[in-house]
Amino acid sequence: MTLTNELLQTAIDASIEAGKAILEVYNTDFNVETKDDKSPLTEADKRSHNIIKKYLDKTEIPVLSEEGKHDDYSTRKDWDSLWIVDPLDGTKEFVKRNGEFTVNIALAEGNTPVMGVIYVPVTGDLYFASKDHGAYKVTTKDSAEVSVLTDKADKLPIDQNRDKFVVVGSRSHMSEETEAFINDIKEKHGDVEILSRGSSLKLCMVAEGSADFYPRYAPTMEWDTAAGHAICTAAGFKVTQYETEKPVIYNKENLLNPWFLVHR
Numbered sequence: 001m002t003l004t005n006e007l008l009q010t011a012i013d014a015s016i017e018a019g020k021a022i023l024e025v026y027n028t029d030f031n032v033e034t035k036d037d038k039s040p041l042t043e044a045d046k047r048s049h050n051i052i053k054k055y056l057d058k059t060e061i062p063v064l065s066e067e068g069k070h071d072d073y074s075t076r077k078d079w080d081s082l083w084i085v086d087p088l089d090g091t092k093e094f095v096k097r098n099g100e101f102t103v104n105i106a107l108a109e110g111n112t113p114v115m116g117v118i119y120v121p122v123t124g125d126l127y128f129a130s131k132d133h134g135a136y137k138v139t140t141k142d143s144a145e146v147s148v149l150t151d152k153a154d155k156l157p158i159d160q161n162r163d164k165f166v167v168v169g170s171r172s173h174m175s176e177e178t179e180a181f182i183n184d185i186k187e188k189h190g191d192v193e194i195l196s197r198g199s200s201l202k203l204c205m206v207a208e209g210s211a212d213f214y215p216r217y218a219p220t221m222e223w224d225t226a227a228g229h230a231i232c233t234a235a236g237f238k239v240t241q242y243e244t245e246k247p248v249i250y251n252k253e254n255l256l257n258p259w260f261l262v263h264r
Contacts, residue, residue: 090199116230157209203228
């Protein structure tokens, strides 16, 4: 097994183990805390973070996790590679109990995500990709070797028989700029279907071919998008900045993403 596959295996194992811990909390009458930024936090976020950190620490690659300690940029800027993790992306969806929350694990080299794993605990959908391996989707409740999962998986994007353009959007974020983008697509291509999804599933919808565009003209953080970015790239899509059309980059001094568009 190559080093890349070993790291991908570690990320997959971590995501599925974390997913099991998340579901243990999901199926109880859990409490919801509020963080300083007013976003929700549950026991599931904490358990998932601790499990993933245990797996990733063994790789001796530094970890940047939403729920962990954030090293100062003076330290981070010297990292050749790093893990970028959201232990539970879509905590609001988790609290609503609609199932649309994910575990996000990405490996970035320099400023570029080169490996991504997104796991959906409720459905067992696993999206995984690396720049050398390609992008895949498989449904599983238990981990297995990368080669076994790949043999069972659909390579992304999956052929779709669609007769209209599909734009994926957020259930809770629809800015004026997003509406303007959708109206522009309607003028060019006629009827447009809006596909609503929570968490990083929005990037997955483009990567798997269920949507053509994902305009995100609202705030996100690096851990929200890094794994999906890697999966989209490996599937042949781009994640570009709204104003410059340059690729979105990671491990910045300010971990807030610019507005971006996911597209072919």
